Amino acid sequence: MENLVLQKDQFPDFIKGLTSNHIVYGPVKEDGFSLFKNIKEAGELNLKYLLTRVSPKSLIFKQTETLFKFTPGRKGSVSSSEIYDEKSIIFAIRPCDARSFKILDPVFNGDFEDPFYISKRENTILIGLTCNKPERNCFCTSFDDSPGSTENVDILFTDLDNRFYIEVVTEKGKNLIEPMSKLLAKSSSDEEEAKKIIVNSSVETISREMNLKGIVPKLDGMFDHELWFNTALKCIGCGICTFLCPTCHCFDMQDESTLREGARIRVWDSCMYPEYTHHASGHNPRPSRMNRVRNRVYHKFSYFPKNEDVTACTGCGRCIDFCPVNIDIIDLIEKVEVLAK
Ligand code: SF4
Numbered sequence: 001m002e003n004l005v006l007q008k009d010q011f012p013d014f015i016k017g018l019t020s021n022h023i024v025y026g027p028v029k030e031d032g033f034s035l036f037k038n039i040k041e042a043g044e045l046n047l048k049y050l051l052t053r054v055s056p057k058s059l060i061f062k063q064t065e066t067l068f069k070f071t072p073g074r075k076g077s078v079s080s081s082e083i084y085d086e087k088s089i090i091f092a093i094r095p096c097d098a099r100s101f102k103i104l105d106p107v108f109n110g111d112f113e114d115p116f117y118i119s120k121r122e123n124t125i126l127i128g129l130t131c132n133k134p135e136r137n138c139f140c141t142s143f144d145d146s147p148g149s150t151e152n153v154d155i156l157f158t159d160l161d162n163r164f165y166i167e168v169v170t171e172k173g174k175n176l177i178e179p180m181s182k183l184l185a186k187s188s189s190d191e192e193e194a195k196k197i198i199v200n201s202s203v204e205t206i207s208r209e210m211n212l213k214g215i216v217p218k219l220d221g222m223f224d225h226e227l228w229f230n231t232a233l234k235c236i237g238c239g240i241c242t243f244l245c246p247t248c249h250c251f252d253m254q255d256e257s258t259l260r261e262g263a264r265i266r267v268w269d270s271c272m273y274p275e276y277t278h279h280a281s282g283h284n285p286r287p288s289r290m291n292r293v294r295n296r297v298y299h300k301f302s303y304f305p306k307n308e309d310v311t312a313c314t315g316c317g318r319c320i321d322f323c324p325v326n327i328d329i330i331d332l333i334e335k336v337e338v339l340a341k
């Protein structure tokens, strides 16, 4: 598809064009950290950030979502579910976060079809932003991804100082920006070259690497290894690693009700919590923290690749940045490398 250029002085009008018929979410800075919020104009955006603390998965797989409402009692009723059908855009999503949907899609739109996730996913356009300056714990390149990947977005922006280079990837993306064509010009090989230089320099900056060669059989052979006990001694079970992870997708369902009305609500859950998978009978298949620490690693690097043919990690580095006791998933996988027989 044709690639384009947007001069920075036209950017506010471009964003105005997007917000005229879509709900636009973009990265903003609030209380010292960056998060995705509904924006109305370009001035609200903070494109200097790299990763928002909470990943944009929260815009599609909501942290809290009402599935249906009901009135209790013999004459009670259930109201039909509210399915989201508004047109949205996630602007300036980073390539690693865009790739997280490749991991979430088979969960919510596979054997089981989740209408809440699917409707938001289908009604949302992803506009990516190339990473000019990866952070110290970024390792997307370990997954054959790139700081300038167009693979999972509809459009990709690359910041070239005074202008944006725009790669239109999908038909959805093309239709979105067509009405704003008067703000855009055709790109030349200069922009393509400039993007290559940025991406190459970003790739060179990435210093961390996860070696995933043979990881599945290696993990298969060390289910009872003391590595999991030793790691669990350090872990405090706070669940931050799972809540911030763009690929974690466990949830709980709870009924909240008064005598007159109630709602069934879906909320994010974490495999790091003792109540997680606690059966009504009292049995808990993962009774100790060791079981839970091990499960987190196996789910991402063994079970998910076996079931869906993709590793459930994007290399975003959030769990490393924010673990309060410095448990580092790259170091853990490196230990598996060394300790596996
Ligand atoms: S963030 Fe760290 S301490 Fe908290 S649950 Fe995860 S691994 Fe354990």
Ligand code: SF4
Pocket: 241, 244, 245, 246, 247, 248, 300, 312, 313, 314, 315, 316, 317, 318, 319, 320, 329
């Ligand atoms: S496991 Fe850690 S590095 Fe991998 S996607 Fe999740 S938060 Fe990012």
